[in-house]
Amino acid sequence: MRYLPEFLDRHAQEQVLRDLREAVAVAPLFTPVMPRTGKPFSVRMTNLGPLGWVSDKAGYRYQASHPELSTPWPAIPVSVLAVWNRVSNYAHPPEACLVNFYGGDAKMGLHQDRDEEDFEAPVVSISLGDTALFRVGGATRGGKTRSLKLASGDVLILEGASRLAFHGIDRVIGGSSTLLKDGGRINLTLRRVTNP
Template sequence: MTKLILRDVEIHKGFLDRAAQEHVLEAVRGVVLAAPLFQPDTPYGKPMSVRMTSAGRYGWFSDRSGYRYAQRHPSGVDWPPVPQPVLDIWNRLTGLQRQPDCCLINYYGEGARMGLHQDRDEADFAWPVVSVSLGDPGLFRVGNQTRGGKTESVWLESGDVVVLGGAARLTYHGVDRIKFGAGSLLPKGGRINLTLRVVD
């Protein structure tokens, strides 16, 4: 395991070994069974290229009304609890007693991407955001505190964990593309990203 710093963003390469990745993946599958993946629309009416679901007190949601947190899955069911193996990652990296309110689960299929954005729908930016990569490699791009300017990129592999906190909390970031089918964790290919956030 190695730790990289890219524009104040912490990247913990190889944080989860293969056994730990499989353990987390099994927990994520339980969440998806209870709260199936869905494809939200952006406020502009265009479907997002990723499919998503959530665990915790809140789930992240988007439609023509805007980006926001919701207390229930679009089907009306409550979001399942954040699995303990996922909480363990938060605890190991942050050392905080405060637990995340939301674990956003994004699935990147072939051709999926995530444009540069800030995570700023939360009430208090003093809390970090912890992001876990599983499956196929994704090209992670890091920008600045404001839109525009030069960016830097790094490939995130399965088991890598990113922490956006402190000076990097509102850094623009995104995933330009994935190497679909290049990983071996997901039998049918694709990338799963788990994002842990304190909402209130």
């Protein structure tokens, strides 16, 4: 795993935020539910790019349209693509940018990102807003984990042996950033979905 603290300065974070506001106006946040049980996630999400990751009673998958509006996802903005281009060491563009919004008590259980075809492509994550306690382990469930704080502007890359590492968000530290005026945290996860 490659951790790049303060990769985006405040000015760059504000540019990404402006771009996200435009995108979310077109593709509003929705609350996904767990496969089978239908239990709602505590995060709200949307996507940018040709493919978006969704979860509903039928399962997890990538699809080209917003689940509530059936419209295509907005494009991944240049401000976000630039991060992939600088850090991914991968010759092809990302196809999905998952946007997770964490309000007050939101968290994300330990999981692997494995709905993609090409694990040679990294997962690039950008954090904005309040600091999160990120937990990461190895490629098998139940192994040793450690925790790391992800602050606004930090970038984290899961690649190579860490590409299939279990990871999740234990909690978000309210009031730890001034970027979002109503608080909370945004995480952008860039992924290549199909084999180029």
